[in-house]
Amino acid sequence: MRLLRLAIIGALATGALVLAWLSVPSSSPVVITEESSSRDPGMAERGAYVVRAAGCISCHWDRKGSGIAFAGGRALATPFGVFYSPNLTPDVETGIGGWSDEDFVRAVTWGEGIHGEQLYPVFPYTSYSAMGVSDVLAIKAYLFTLKPVKAPQLENKISFPFSWRALMKGWKLLFVDSPQNEDWPRGEYLVRALGHCGQCHTPRNFFGALDGGAHLQGNRSGPDGWRVPALVGATKSNFADWSVEEIAEYLKSGVKPDFDSAQGPMAEVIEDNTKHLTSEDRRAIALYLKSLNQH
Amino acid sequence: MKVWICALVAGLALSAGSVLASAALTPQQIVDDRVAGMKALGGNLKGARTATDAAGAKAELAKAIAFTETMQSRFPKGTGIGDAGVAKSRALQDIWTKPDQFKSAIEALSSALKAADAAAGDQAKFDAAFGALGKSCKGCHDQFRGPEAP
Numbered sequence: 001m002r003l004l005r006l007a008i009i010g011a012l013a014t015g016a017l018v019l020a021w022l023s024v025p026s027s028s029p030v031v032i033t034e035e036s037s038s039r040d041p042g043m044a045e046r047g048a049y050v051v052r053a054a055g056c057i058s059c060h061w062d063r064k065g066s067g068i069a070f071a072g073g074r075a076l077a078t079p080f081g082v083f084y085s086p087n088l089t090p091d092v093e094t095g096i097g098g099w100s101d102e103d104f105v106r107a108v109t110w111g112e113g114i115h116g117e118q119l120y121p122v123f124p125y126t127s128y129s130a131m132g133v134s135d136v137l138a139i140k141a142y143l144f145t146l147k148p149v150k151a152p153q154l155e156n157k158i159s160f161p162f163s164w165r166a167l168m169k170g171w172k173l174l175f176v177d178s179p180q181n182e183d184w185p186r187g188e189y190l191v192r193a194l195g196h197c198g199q200c201h202t203p204r205n206f207f208g209a210l211d212g213g214a215h216l217q218g219n220r221s222g223p224d225g226w227r228v229p230a231l232v233g234a235t236k237s238n239f240a241d242w243s244v245e246e247i248a249e250y251l252k253s254g255v256k257p258d259f260d261s262a263q264g265p266m267a268e269v270i271e272d273n274t275k276h277l278t279s280e281d282r283r284a285i286a287l288y289l290k291s292l293n294q295h
Numbered sequence: 296m297k298v299w300i301c302a303l304v305a306g307l308a309l310s311a312g313s314v315l316a317s318a319a320l321t322p323q324q325i326v327d328d329r330v331a332g333m334k335a336l337g338g339n340l341k342g343a344r345t346a347t348d349a350a351g352a353k354a355e356l357a358k359a360i361a362f363t364e365t366m367q368s369r370f371p372k373g374t375g376i377g378d379a380g381v382a383k384s385r386a387l388q389d390i391w392t393k394p395d396q397f398k399s400a401i402e403a404l405s406s407a408l409k410a411a412d413a414a415a416g417d418q419a420k421f422d423a424a425f426g427a428l429g430k431s432c433k434g435c436h437d438q439f440r441g442p443e444a445p
């Protein structure tokens with residue numbers, strides 16, 4: 001009896017501790033090691049390009065609802081509910097106008113909001129964590145050149161328990177490595193960090209975390225209900241047969257080697273992002289993807 | 296009275312004609328045949344693009360041009376998404392509600408193919424023609440093709 005009581009007290013205490021830990025706002029220490037600041041000359045110009053490579057606009061623009069680019073408000077349906085993207089324009093009240101460089105780096109690479117709140121991984125910080133700090137700050141510099149737009153955050157429609165943001169702290173502990181700036185070749189960096197291709201093309205586990213062992217092997221339940229084809233070990237599609245030139249051409253024009261065309265979210269990715277990259281970068285992406293299929 | 300009879304006869308003849316034209320195929324068979332044709336068209340274009348000489352490219356393009364001439368007839372009304380007897384199709388109803396735009400989309404493909412045919416042998420021009428050709432494929436798909444079934 002006494003033992004049972006002890007066990008119950010122990011369980012309650014552990015639960016309380018976990019709850020307390022989850023509810024403490026996070027503010028991971030951000031070290032801006034390089035001599036870089038979003039105010040450095042040339043950063044905004046560089047950011048205009050990084051923004052394309054990182055695909056920011058595709059989610060942070062409610063195109064169908066005639067919204068303003070980067071002002072957010074786009075709905076993204078996921079197996080966990082519907083998320084609305086936030087406003088990235090430098091409006092102080094509803095956007096990121098009041099954010100410091102550190103705040104921005106913390107959000108993009110750690111998934112921590114300005115008030116220490118946990119960001120949902122629908123924002124792909126699990127990929128962006130491998131971004132170089134100077135690339136992150138270049139994005140910020142570019143965003144701060146935009147016209148501030150007043151666009152309050154729309155409320156996400158997520159079911160319990162996921163509606164409880166603090167839970168993401170535990171999720172991160174289980175599934176996310178702390179940010180690391182990997183020394184990847186350009187193509188790999190574009191695919192894995194900036195382009196965050198795996199966020200759609202890699203399958204997820206029960207908890208919505210990317211299955212690291214199945215990198216780019218396709219995802220049956222992609223965004224907005226789309227089935228996302230495999231880029232590695234493709235059996236159903238013939239992607240594995242595409243040449244480097246054909247992959248690069250697809251990322252530029254949206255036309256596949258068989259003259260079919262990109263559709264759905266990938267058509268947006270090409271239109272908003274990859275067609276604006278340099279041909280060297282498109283080729284680097286193609287070379288990296290090709291290398292994954294040569295084992 | 297005479298006018299009425301004439302109209303009736305003409306109407307009967309027309310419907311008999313359209314019945315005859317599609318008598319052999321169910322709507323889904325028309326769709327399947329169309330899909331197979333589109334795949335073959337893609338194969339012809341890829342063949343032309345990767346042909347080692349102008350003659351090879353022209354031979355593939357000739358097949359593509361011939362197919363494109365039958366394009367309109369491959370989209371009889373009642374063979375799109377949601378039509379009776381069509382279980383699987385990606386053809387949007389816009390094909391039939393915006394017939395003029397659909398017609399010009401086919402014409403865009405047709406002229407892009409002819410331009411590519413004329414450019415065969417001149418690599419730079421041929422590349423450019425294929426760029427335009429890809430755009431015509433995409434233009435029509437974006438406008439008139441629905442998403443792939445999950």
